[in-house]
Amino acid sequence: MKNFAIITDSCSDLDKAHREAYDVDYAPMGINYEDKEGNIVDLPADLDWKDLSVKEFYDLMRNGTRIRTSQVRHDTFKEKFEEYLKKDYDIIYLSCSGALSASIKASQVVREELLKDYPDAKIYCIDSLSSCAGLGLLCMNASALRKEGKTIEEVAAFLEENKLKMNQFATVEDMTYLKRAGRISAMKAAFGGLLGVKPVIISDALGQNTATEKPKGRKNSIRRLAQLMAETYVKMGIDKLFVLHADNPEDGQMLVDEVKALIPDADVDFGYIGPIIGATTGPGTLAVYGWGKEVTYAAHE
Known part of the structure; x- marks a missing residue:
């Protein structure tokens, strides 16, 4: 059976240890911001925080710097895909939700170009509808x-059939960052701040990050994230949950504790929200991810 590579992008937030353990590669997206001298700094959205540490990244945002993100570039995709095609590998590229990034569309363009040079190759570009x-x-x-020996067709089919069973429950500490990123109006951000609203944000059936509940207060929002995960949680595949934080480990640990109190046998990995989603949601964001019931809610459907 022909070998195949599994490639994702910077939105996956898979650190080096997880990428190596599961043999997953990634094509970097980009970030840019204006420094104190007014120069534009362009950097790859690195999942190992080589150019900016977690604290440096989120401190820039705390100090008022707007960090912008960009999709995976055409030449980046081409170079990454050809790296494996030249070794006679087939490819599955699993992208950040197409509702959040145009990377999936860019990958499909590159796929069509490369199939002219590698007509026998199999290249699956799959919109995960997740982040x-x-x-x-x-x-x-x-x-x-x-690793179990499934073919590339079988793995691609599994992903398409089950991707909406991947659940996300997140909350932000300060809605100002969503306003800066153009996700909500200034009025909503100010109003939410005055009321102490800490919205619960899910990834819906269309792959959009959308607020579904508006608990008041940090502890209530953290507790609600754990409750929602426990209500939907289903054991399947790799039975693991992820709790991620945006440079707020104490709150992150509180969420881990709440999750374990409701799902005592949960295997919870703990880590950082990376630069792509972090640039939109800002420091203080918390999220829990795991298999659950199929997501059916779609905002603005």
């Missing part, structure tokens, strides 16, 4: 199936 560790967990499950 962060939800996307990462899908990659890990794809890797586990590959």
Whole structure:
């Protein structure tokens, strides 16, 4: 059976240890911001925080710097895909939700170009409809199936059939960052701040990050994230949950504790929200990800 690579992007938030353990590669997206001298700094959205540490990244945002993100570039995709095609590998690229990034569309353009030079290759470009560790967990499950000897067709079919069973429940500490990123109006951000609203944000059936509840207060929102995960939680595939934080480990640990209190046998991995989603949601964001009931809610459907 022909070998195949599993490739994702910077939105997956898979650190080096997870990428190596599951043999998952990634094509970097980009970030840019204006420094104190007014120069534009362009950097790859690195999942190992080589150019900016977690604290440096989120401190920039705390100090008022707007960090912008960009999709995976055409030449980046081409170079990454050809790296494996030249070794006679087939490819599954599992992307950040197409509702959040145009990377999936860019990958499809590159796929069509490369198939002219590699007509016998199989290249699957799959919209995960997820982000962060939800996307990462899908990659890990794809890797586990590959290790079991499943074909690329079988793994691609599993991902398409089950991707909406990957659940996300997140909350932000300060709605100002969503306003800066153009996700909500200034009025909503100010009103939410005055009321102490800490919205619960899910990844819906269309892959959009959308607020579904508006608990008041940090502790209530953390507790609600754990409750929602426990209510939907289903054991399947790699039976693991992820709790991620945006440079707020104490609150992150509180969420881990709440999750374990409701799902005592949960295997919870703990890590950072990476630069792509973090640039939109800001420091203080918390999220839990895992398999659950199929997501059916779609905002603005």
